[in-house]
Amino acid sequence: MTATVQTHAGPTRPVAAMPPLRRWLTRLFRRRPQTFPPLAGVSALVNEQALAVTEVNGSGMCVVGYRGLLNPQDRFSFVLSLDGIDIAGDAVVAWRRHGGLGVAFYDLSLAERDRLGQWLCARGEAV
Secondary structure (H helix, E strand, C coil), rough: CCCCCCCCCCCCCCCCCCHHHHHHHHCCCCCHHHHCCCCCEEEEEEEEEEEEEECCCEEEEEECCCCCCCCCCEEEEEEEECEEEEEEEEEEEEEEECCEEEEEEECCCHHHHHHHHHHHHHCCCCC
C-alpha cells in the first residue's frame, strides 16, 4: 500500500504576520533579557518570588531575577502588579536564561485582559 500526498500546484505565498505580534515574538525570544532596565512600578509574583519586569505586552512579559525550577513549557500562576493594579492569571514559560524568563500569557480572564489593555493604552503602547 502506497500513500500519496497532493500539493498545491501554484506558487506559494507567505502568510503575512501581524507586525505587533512579530515584534513581540522577537522580543520574547531575544538572547539577553537583562539588558533592558526593569519597568518602574511593575513587578510580578511568580511562585512566591517578587520579580522585576522588563517588558509587558498583551501576549506576555519578560521578568528577571527568577531563582526556581520552572523550565520552558511549564505552566504556572502569577500576579502582575502594574502601578497598583493587580492582574492574576496563568502563563507558560517560553524561555529561561540567566535568571530571566520569557512568559506567554496562557489564561487571563476577559476582565484581566481589559485591565491590562487599559494600562498598556495609558502608557501609549499597542495591545
